[in-house]
Amino acid sequence: MKSWYLFRLFTREMKKQRKRIALTVSAIAWGTLSIILLLAFGQGLKLQLGKANKGLGVNIVIMYGGQTSKIYQGLPRGRTIRLTDEDVTLLKEKIPQITAISGEYDLYGASFTYGKKTLTERVTGVLPAFEDMRTHFPQAGGRFIDALDVNERRRVVFLGDELKQRLMGDDEAVGKIITINNIPFKVVGVLQKKMQMSMYGGPDADKAVIPSSTLQTLEGRQYLNRIVYQVSDTRWAPYVERQVFTILGKKYRFNPDDDKALYIWDTIKQTAIASTILDGIQIFLGVIGALTILIASVGVANIMYVSVKERTREIGVKRALGAKRVHIRRQFIMEALFIAISGGLIGGAAALIIIKILQGIPVGDGPLQFLGKPTFSLGIALATASILGLVGLAAGYFPSRRAAAVDPVEALRYE
Amino acid sequence: MIKMENIWRVYDTGKIKVEALRGINLNIKEGEFVAIMGPSGSGKSTLMHIVGCLDTPSSGYYSLDGTVIQEVDDNQLADIRNQKVGFVFQNFNLLTYASAYENVELPLIFSGVSAAERHRRVTDLLKRVGLADRMDHRPNELSGGQQQRVAIARALVNNPRIILADEPTGNLDSQSGEEIIELFNELWRQGNTIVMITHDPNISNHCERIIRLKDGLIENGVYQGEAADIGK
Numbered sequence: 001m002k003s004w005y006l007f008r009l010f011t012r013e014m015k016k017q018r019k020r021i022a023l024t025v026s027a028i029a030w031g032t033l034s035i036i037l038l039l040a041f042g043q044g045l046k047l048q049l050g051k052a053n054k055g056l057g058v059n060i061v062i063m064y065g066g067q068t069s070k071i072y073q074g075l076p077r078g079r080t081i082r083l084t085d086e087d088v089t090l091l092k093e094k095i096p097q098i099t100a101i102s103g104e105y106d107l108y109g110a111s112f113t114y115g116k117k118t119l120t121e122r123v124t125g126v127l128p129a130f131e132d133m134r135t136h137f138p139q140a141g142g143r144f145i146d147a148l149d150v151n152e153r154r155r156v157v158f159l160g161d162e163l164k165q166r167l168m169g170d171d172e173a174v175g176k177i178i179t180i181n182n183i184p185f186k187v188v189g190v191l192q193k194k195m196q197m198s199m200y201g202g203p204d205a206d207k208a209v210i211p212s213s214t215l216q217t218l219e220g221r222q223y224l225n226r227i228v229y230q231v232s233d234t235r236w237a238p239y240v241e242r243q244v245f246t247i248l249g250k251k252y253r254f255n256p257d258d259d260k261a262l263y264i265w266d267t268i269k270q271t272a273i274a275s276t277i278l279d280g281i282q283i284f285l286g287v288i289g290a291l292t293i294l295i296a297s298v299g300v301a302n303i304m305y306v307s308v309k310e311r312t313r314e315i316g317v318k319r320a321l322g323a324k325r326v327h328i329r330r331q332f333i334m335e336a337l338f339i340a341i342s343g344g345l346i347g348g349a350a351a352l353i354i355i356k357i358l359q360g361i362p363v364g365d366g367p368l369q370f371l372g373k374p375t376f377s378l379g380i381a382l383a384t385a386s387i388l389g390l391v392g393l394a395a396g397y398f399p400s401r402r403a404a405a406v407d408p409v410e411a412l413r414y415e
Numbered sequence: 416m417i418k419m420e421n422i423w424r425v426y427d428t429g430k431i432k433v434e435a436l437r438g439i440n441l442n443i444k445e446g447e448f449v450a451i452m453g454p455s456g457s458g459k460s461t462l463m464h465i466v467g468c469l470d471t472p473s474s475g476y477y478s479l480d481g482t483v484i485q486e487v488d489d490n491q492l493a494d495i496r497n498q499k500v501g502f503v504f505q506n507f508n509l510l511t512y513a514s515a516y517e518n519v520e521l522p523l524i525f526s527g528v529s530a531a532e533r534h535r536r537v538t539d540l541l542k543r544v545g546l547a548d549r550m551d552h553r554p555n556e557l558s559g560g561q562q563q564r565v566a567i568a569r570a571l572v573n574n575p576r577i578i579l580a581d582e583p584t585g586n587l588d589s590q591s592g593e594e595i596i597e598l599f600n601e602l603w604r605q606g607n608t609i610v611m612i613t614h615d616p617n618i619s620n621h622c623e624r625i626i627r628l629k630d631g632l633i634e635n636g637v638y639q640g641e642a643a644d645i646g647k
Contacts, residue, residue: 005524005527006524008524009521009524012517013512013513016512016513017512313508314510316508317508317509317510318521318525319493319496320467320469320496320502320508321496321497321521321522321525321569322493322494322496322497322498322522322525322526322573323493323497323525324489324490324493324525325489325490325493326490327525407464407469407470407471408469408470408496409464409469409470410470412469412504412508
């Protein structure tokens with residue numbers, strides 16, 4: 001019964017001291033809100049950058065033919081090395097750590113027509129392995145180029161999503177016939193929208209893909225523009241690179257240590273650097289977050305401490321009227337819990353709402369796409385609210401405990 | 416009712432020792448109206464705080480209504496303040512954010528009285544001190560005299576064995592002061608035991624007995640009309 005009376009007294013006094021309580025609660029709510037938002041943006045940035053990094057493909061290496069720079073087996077330096085479809089087959093056979101591989105033929109300035117619309121764009125000829133390796137996933141209802149297309153040199157085309165939009169507007173593309181350099185091609189699929197940070201020759205969204213055999217035949221090509229391969233694990237990348245030099249060096253008779261004979265773009269290294277930068281950003285945001293907590297803590301402690309004089313008197317009065325120490329202590333703990341919990345809830349809820357709203361805003365392809373996807377973290381919300389709550393408790397509790405511990409007359413006399 | 420033997424109160428701030436009370440012997444019987452007088456710094460308030468269990472003596476024997484104060488723990492002391500003593504302060508010491516009603520109700524909450532009973536007693540007392548129409552007012556909406564009436568009602572709410580008043584008219588104009596003194600007189604006539612600190616001889620003249628303090632000692636204790644030595 002007695003505890004119930006005390007609780008009623010507590011709620012009554014909380015109502016009476018609305019201003020102080022509201023200030024403290026809002027300090028905690030604000031601190032929680034800003035930290036959650038800050039770290040949510042950090043987390044969102046990390047996720048988006050990670051996704052964008054994968055836009056080109058995961059664990060892929062892009063290789064171009066180069067020029068020899070070393071004399072080897074009586075052959076002069078300066079010989080041009082050019083890659084062919086045979087090399088693709090050879091490397092696939094010899095190196096088991098290569099999980100996917102495809103040559104690429106480029107055709108620039110191809111003229112696309114659909115109805116009355118004509119565009120000049122780029123076409124590449126590739127193998128079916130390109131789909132997974134270079135993240136060329138089709139939108140629903142379509143497909144990527146398959147083995148049959150390559151074997152039969154079919155005139156089928158897989159369009160980049162933006163190229164499709166410019167050429168065909170909102171028309172259903174799959175199954176339609178378009179012409180490329182006046183040769184009819186059937187559209188089999190359209191690229192799913194994706195984020196892509198790294199690229200060569202332009203974004204995937206702006207080009208068309210056809211079977212490599214088709215392009216080779218139509219254009220009479222002998223040499224590939226490049227080979228793209230994917231390794232099973234990043235740790236294999238250096239080994240696979242050495243193997244490529246050894247195998248192709250044997251075939252084309254260049255020194256396997258001649259690093260100018262082939263030009264290698266290892267996106268794995270690039271990804272590692274990007275992820276280091278991201279970790280740096282996370283740490284930076286964490287430090288800012290910690291400073292924000294510190295400032296919010298000072299605010300909370302300040303509000304609690306300013307009222308110490310008034311509250312010490314109040315405790316003295318209550319003690320003079322027969323309140324026991326445990327009554328005073330209980331009330332302060334209830335208050336601190338109430339403030340921390342409601343501040344945390346309000347701040348967390350506000351942050352959640354803001355994050356949901358931001359997630360709903362279409363951010364387009366600008367730099368905003370990296371900031372527009374903040375991610376809510378319950379753990380951070382709880383941690384922040386508890387830290388600020390504890391600070392508030394400490395700032396209010398210790399002076400009050402002292403006030404409750406001394407004779408009432410001392411608390412009444414407090415200046 | 417009150418029995419004090421050789422009560423000392425020494426404040427030790429580390430650098431200096433202040434002997435506020437230097438061996439007080441005092442007996443107060445039930446139903447007495449005692450005035451404590453003396454120059455400032457003579458130890459009046461300290462004595463009053465010790466009598467009201469707001470402060471503890473450094474040494475000596477003190478029993479209040481049969482309870483030896485040195486033998487009880489902090490919680491029992493809180494109960495004594497709650498049940499046996501009604502304290503009226505010079506500066507009222509009301510909770511500023513609470514209404515007159517809530518201020519008077521506070522001691523009843525600490526003693527665990529039910530809500531219905533609290534309501535009956537608080538309204539009853541506020542009527543008695545003439546504040547029936549001011550129950551929902553906060554202290555800053557009341558005059559000094561009215562605030563002191565609230566404080567007196569608060570002191571009375573648990574039917575204490577003794578009422579202690581530390582210069583209850585010190586912060587009031589003479590008109591309100593007289594009204595408050597009249598209230599105390601009425602309470603005394605109803606059988607309450609009252610101890611009051613005052614500087615005002617007009618007020619002490621109302622009292623049965625005057626105790627004069629000087630330098631932490633009782634100078635003399637005089638029953639109005641007859642001289643008597645209190646120090647025994």
